[in-house]
Amino acid sequence: MAESNKKDDKPAEGLRKGLTSYGDSGFSLFLRKAFIKGAGYTDNALDRPVIGIANTGSAYNPCHGNMPQLIEAVKRGVMLAGGLPMDFPTISIHESFASPTSMYLRNLMSIDTEEMIRAQPMDAVVLIGGCDKTVPAQLMGAASAGIPAIQLVTGSMLTGSHRAERVGACTDCRRYWGKYRADEINDEEIADVNNQLVASVGTCSVMGTASTMACVTEALGMMVPGGASPPAVTADRIRVAERTGAVAVAMARQSLTPDKIMTGKAFENALRVLLAIGGSTNGIIHLTAMAGRLGMDIDLDRLDAMGRETPVLIDLKPSGQYYMEDLHKAGGVHALLRELKPLLHLDTLTVTGRTLGEELESAGPGFPQNVVRPFAQPIYPQGGIAVLRGNLAPGGAIIKQSAANPELMEHEGRAVVFENLEDLVTRIDDEDLDVKADDVLVLKHIGPIGASMPEAGYMPIPKKLARAGVKDMVRISDGRMSGTAAGTIVLHVTPESAIGGPLAYVKSGDRIRLSVKNREISLLVSDAELETRRKASPVTPPTAERGYRQLFLKCVTQADKGVDFDFLRASETTERIPRDR
Ligand code: FES
Ligand code: MG
Numbered sequence: 001m002a003e004s005n006k007k008d009d010k011p012a013e014g015l016r017k018g019l020t021s022y023g024d025s026g027f028s029l030f031l032r033k034a035f036i037k038g039a040g041y042t043d044n045a046l047d048r049p050v051i052g053i054a055n056t057g058s059a060y061n062p063c064h065g066n067m068p069q070l071i072e073a074v075k076r077g078v079m080l081a082g083g084l085p086m087d088f089p090t091i092s093i094h095e096s097f098a099s100p101t102s103m104y105l106r107n108l109m110s111i112d113t114e115e116m117i118r119a120q121p122m123d124a125v126v127l128i129g130g131c132d133k134t135v136p137a138q139l140m141g142a143a144s145a146g147i148p149a150i151q152l153v154t155g156s157m158l159t160g161s162h163r164a165e166r167v168g169a170c171t172d173c174r175r176y177w178g179k180y181r182a183d184e185i186n187d188e189e190i191a192d193v194n195n196q197l198v199a200s201v202g203t204c205s206v207m208g209t210a211s212t213m214a215c216v217t218e219a220l221g222m223m224v225p226g227g228a229s230p231p232a233v234t235a236d237r238i239r240v241a242e243r244t245g246a247v248a249v250a251m252a253r254q255s256l257t258p259d260k261i262m263t264g265k266a267f268e269n270a271l272r273v274l275l276a277i278g279g280s281t282n283g284i285i286h287l288t289a290m291a292g293r294l295g296m297d298i299d300l301d302r303l304d305a306m307g308r309e310t311p312v313l314i315d316l317k318p319s320g321q322y323y324m325e326d327l328h329k330a331g332g333v334h335a336l337l338r339e340l341k342p343l344l345h346l347d348t349l350t351v352t353g354r355t356l357g358e359e360l361e362s363a364g365p366g367f368p369q370n371v372v373r374p375f376a377q378p379i380y381p382q383g384g385i386a387v388l389r390g391n392l393a394p395g396g397a398i399i400k401q402s403a404a405n406p407e408l409m410e411h412e413g414r415a416v417v418f419e420n421l422e423d424l425v426t427r428i429d430d431e432d433l434d435v436k437a438d439d440v441l442v443l444k445h446i447g448p449i450g451a452s453m454p455e456a457g458y459m460p461i462p463k464k465l466a467r468a469g470v471k472d473m474v475r476i477s478d479g480r481m482s483g484t485a486a487g488t489i490v491l492h493v494t495p496e497s498a499i500g501g502p503l504a505y506v507k508s509g510d511r512i513r514l515s516v517k518n519r520e521i522s523l524l525v526s527d528a529e530l531e532t533r534r535k536a537s538p539v540t541p542p543t544a545e546r547g548y549r550q551l552f553l554k555c556v557t558q559a560d561k562g563v564d565f566d567f568l569r570a571s572e573t574t575e576r577i578p579r580d581r
Contacts, residue, residue, distance in 0.1 A: 065201025077245025113141030130154030160196030202232025275383025278319030280483025289562030307383025395494030446479030447496025
């Protein structure tokens, strides 16, 4: 859009050749200028770096409810820095309004983002996301598209107040629903609290997946420093948006592309932060998918080793007690990075063109606060996420140990098996269900191929046990759980049951051993017996006749590869991270 339309003109500095990538370059530019002028632009407006702004606002997405204000502020920042802002829509995904699952749509959103960045003339792009799957989808797409990109998040929602108790989505949603199931609160109270759990627009107020992705994205260097923590409705959030627009123009001028920022070292910083915030288990899947786009594999065993030396320092629900707005008041992600400094790579580049270390230097000193703990006084002595292996999960499984019950982390019990989600729904509250508090609940067929990986790994405690006061049980599945959930829950069992992973052959009554100390998840059944069961009832993976579901089932990878489509990953793996230590 920025070039003059003379036949032999070269594209102006900083502008992509993509502007004239098809047809007669002179004529195609002439045509584009003619069309964009239909919106009233002058040549002066068009003769500057074009900054795309990915607009993911939707009436179905209250987590993105401040999108209009953010877009306005980003545009102001872009124009103050001498660029031309152009917002464009892409898919939006909200966790509660994405059927069958939000994970099913994440890759579709990443394809949409990548192709719209490629298709439309722009020199840099501002990605505005927030709700769980949106930020990873945008960063996956931007990593593949390869032009300068910067992430802006919508910011967290405010906390509400229910009968003088502070509440926020969605750890407290689960807590109150648990009380309701256990008959501890009545219909009137559950209806009352429903009005308070989501007190404003913005993303979930605890360290769920949205907050997790915001924090790791800042650590990764893909967001302006301080950009993760301001709540959605604050002036700070709007200022971050304005600054993001200005930085995007500078990135366009410097051709600061994602591959220069999202390096192996930057991903190690991000993983370090994921562990230290007691972050969502979904964070592992998303970081794996993002890294995969740039030719990097995340090695789960090395990640576990990293976790052993990375304490949880952030006191946020579900691992701790506070909310995102408290983290912001406590200094945000910088307060954490300062504590983690000896474990970080300080020479990684950020969107500002300065290194993480330089940004930390200029962030000023810390101050007394209660939300980010000093390194020596952690919330939990190790990283939030531990990686488990054993004959039940040859490709690995994970547990959020910081949000698990210490008494159940070394446990052996009898399996109570549910074959799929429907079976779970039908039988979990059956008064005649043969289940005791020390049993292990097993849910099959909720992996990527089985059910597009819903957050159903957080199985409810059977009603009769909940009424008797049972708050937690060991639960195992090939699915995910919400970052806002807590409990002794083993997730992402790989390979999944729907493709014949060992989980498919567990029977009620089998013994299962969980030892978080030894990083073990074992089915105490002989190999020979498992083989007999496999032969007796072989598993047939589901298929689809047409459409996106067919593509999904054919191409989706397992949890250890990020649940991305195989054809979207980089064609070869050039690096394994974290590196051996
Ligand atoms: Fe959108 Fe929680 S539902 S961030
Ligand atoms: Mg969530």
